[in-house]
Amino acid sequence: MLARGPRRAHLCCPTIWTLPVIQLQPMRFRTSGSCLSIALLASLLLTAAARAENPKTFDWDALTREAAALLSDYIKIDTSNPPGNELPAARMLKEKFLKDGIPAAVFEPFAGRGIVAARLRGIGRNHKALILLSHMDVVPANAKEWSVPPFSGQVRNGEIWGRGALDDKGPGIVALMAMLAIKRSRILLDRDVVFIATGDEEVGGKSGAGWLTEHETNLYKDAGYVLNEGGGIRIDPAGHLFYSVAITEKSPLWLRLSASGPTGHAAAPPAQTAVTRLINALGKLVDYQPPIKVLPLVQEYFKSLAALDRNQSRLLDLQKALSDPDFQKQFLAAPRDNAMVRDTVTPTVISAGYKTNIIPSSASAEVDCRLLPGEDPGAFMKVIRELINDDNIKIEQVLSFPTMASPEKSELMNAIATLSRRMDKDAPVIPAMLSGFNDSHYFRQRGLVAYGFVPIELSGQEGRMVHGADERIAITSLRGGIQRMVELLRIMGGQ
Ligand SMILES: [Zn+2]
Incomplete structure (x- = not known):
């Protein structure tokens, strides 16, 4: 898509960014001593x-x-x-x-x-x-x-x-x-x-x-x-x-998962196909519950919010509040709150097949992972690989940068x-x-x-x-x- 090389155009005045500020340069003159x-x-x-x-x-x-x-x-x-x-x-x-x-x-x-x-x-x-x-x-x-x-x-x-x-x-x-x-x-x-x-x-x-x-x-x-x-x-x-x-x-880690398998008539399916392998892998990722980690910035953020609202006093110490299983369940149920205290793994794009009765030879998915600041993407990839535990699934990084x-x-x-x-x-x-x-x-x-x-x-x-x-x-x-x-x-x- 981005076939052509970088180019610049349409500069109304190529020097506007380096022009001196009108005449207000440090020219000096004397006034009464x-x-x-x-x-x-x-x-x-x-x-x-x-x-x-x-x-x-x-x-x-x-x-x-x-x-x-x-x-x-x-x-x-x-x-x-x-x-x-x-x-x-x-x-x-x-x-x-x-x-x-x-x-x-x-x-x-x-x-x-x-x-x-x-x-x-x-x-x-x-x-x-x-x-x-x-x-x-x-x-x-x-x-x-x-x-x-x-x-x-x-x-x-x-x-x-x-x-x-x-x-x-x-x-x-x-x-x-x-x-x-x-x-x-x-x-x-x-x-x-x-x-x-x-x-x-x-x-x-x-x-x-x-x-x-x-x-x-x-x-x-x-x-x-x-x-x-x-x-x-x-x-x-x-x-x-x-x-x-x-x-x-949070730091993005976008992954592409690809599975392969035999193609053939869907009326006589083999035990494993590209699609079933991919679904299995995604199932494991969806079930994964990344550990909860309350960063100091996040702790302070919720504390400040709690100070505004008496009904939210439990948030004054989020770390402590989350040790109560009932509170934890309620807190994590709000997607935005959940995302503040843990890494997330979200499959977003799935593609495979083109006709109901044909088993496709490949299937792929894209997964949007977001890591808390300070997490090591390499260690996280290792967790993902171990979870999926299937050499048939190829895992590539599409986007990753440190925060x-x-x-x-x-x-x-x-x-x-x-x-x-x-x-x-x-x-x-x-x-x-x-x-x-x-x-x-x-x-x-x-x-x-x-x-x-x-x-x-x-x-x-x-x-x-x-x-x-x-x-x-x-x-x-x-x-x-x-x-x-x-x-x-x-x-x-x-x-
Ligand atoms: Zn925007």
């Missing part, structure tokens, strides 16, 4: 100007209308992955930035695949840039399961419907509109903000963030922080608001806490582990602090629409997301 750099003077003036800036100067109604229309258009561009085809979406976003005078560029790493980046210049050369990361590709949608065509971008009952509304086109539009709002209000931040929307995230990101971090190092070489999907403003079952910030994730964590304490985490204080009555900010994975690890591997946090408020019910049918986002959530993102950029930008 003291030596001030122009940059410092400008910074002081601008800080004063920014302080005078009234947040009410933002026209939130107009920004929300614009965001809703843009998101609807964005959803209409079918970026189902495979094959992705993100290029038209990348071009649309680039044009939007250019119209407001924010330099932007599109990269085409492989034919039809797109990445878009834009940079809002700040005035603080000493502050590391903040990357707002999102992805343009979406998982496929089966129109039969939907109440509206999944790529219609329909606006209904105050919601924008369509594949990608939450994952991850909505968050991308929140980031984009926040940058436009800052630019239009002439607020100068003391650091650069870089928008990056990748492709290919939904199948592992090798042709998206993986390619970008390897080939376009200029885009992020001055950056220290990444805000990505994977966390956000959540509401617990009792209605308490909290900020979930993903600092690490990395960003520190819990950082300038960005402080800014998120300040955001909570200013906008959400000091709702607790809780570092979390993601049971899935996203593009953050590509940036963590390059030494950047990457958090999963999108400042959009989502209930558990809304969160479950991700990758499901009838995915949609409320226009009020979009508005709140933009308002909070503007505030977060201001905080990170020294205001």
Whole structure:
């Protein structure tokens, strides 16, 4: 599928990433005996100007209308992955930035695949840039399961419907509109903000963030922080608001199992066929109960949630609570909770045969395993092999990468806490582990602090629409997301 070699294209201005910040270079001049750099003077003036800036100067109604229309258009561009085809979406976003005078560029790493980046210049050369990361590709949608065509971008009952509304086109539009709002209000931040929307995230990101971090190092070489999907403003079952910030994730280990056997007439079957062998193997994997392990981060996560809700006091010490078999059974019955305390093994793709009365000579399955941070994939493979205990079954690794964590304490985490204080009555900010994975690890591997946090408020019910049918986002959530993102950029930008 990715036949052609890497190529770059559509650079509106190949040097935008390395241009000096207007004239604010450290040229020095003397004023009444003291030596001030122009940059410092400008910074002081601008800080004063920014302080005078009234947040009410933002026209939130107009920004929300614009965001809703843009998101609807964005959803209409079918970026189902495979094959992705993100290029038209990348071009649309680039044009939007250019119209407001924010330099932007599109990269085409492989034919039809797109990445878009834009940079809002700040005035603080000493502050590391903040990357707002999102992805343009979406998982496929089966129109039969939907109440509206999944790529219609329909606006209904105050919601924008369509594949990608939450994952991850909505968050991308929140980031984009926040940058436009800052630019239009002439607020100068003391650091650069870089928008990056990748492709290919939904199948592992090798042709998206993986390619970008390897080939376009200029885009992020001055950056220290990444805000990505994977966390956000959540509401617990009792209605308490909290900020979930993903600092690490489970490590994927995707396997392909292949079985072989004699072909022939299904009316006279041999004792074992490729299909029966595969079913046997999968049966053993499905029955496997990986051991429970409560990592310190997970223990703390549940403790913080328990502190919000008196009814959840048992979660104050999850490790201890899980030693009670009844509680354990109840806890593990919730798939998301189960995934937080153990490795998981999930068969997802099965293929074999083409006609009812013909025994096929081969059968295969794909299995999605997710390992807790720190688990050794080699040791896990050994467990899988011993469980299956059948030399006929070939086991290959399709995808595996080690997990990395960003520190819990950082300038960005402080800014998120300040955001909570200013906008959400000091709702607790809780570092979390993601049971899935996203593009953050590509940036963590390059030494950047990457958090999963999108400042959009989502209930558990809304969160479950991700990758499901009838995915949609409320226009009020979009508005709140933009308002909070503007505030977060201001905080990170020294205001
Ligand atoms: Zn996503």
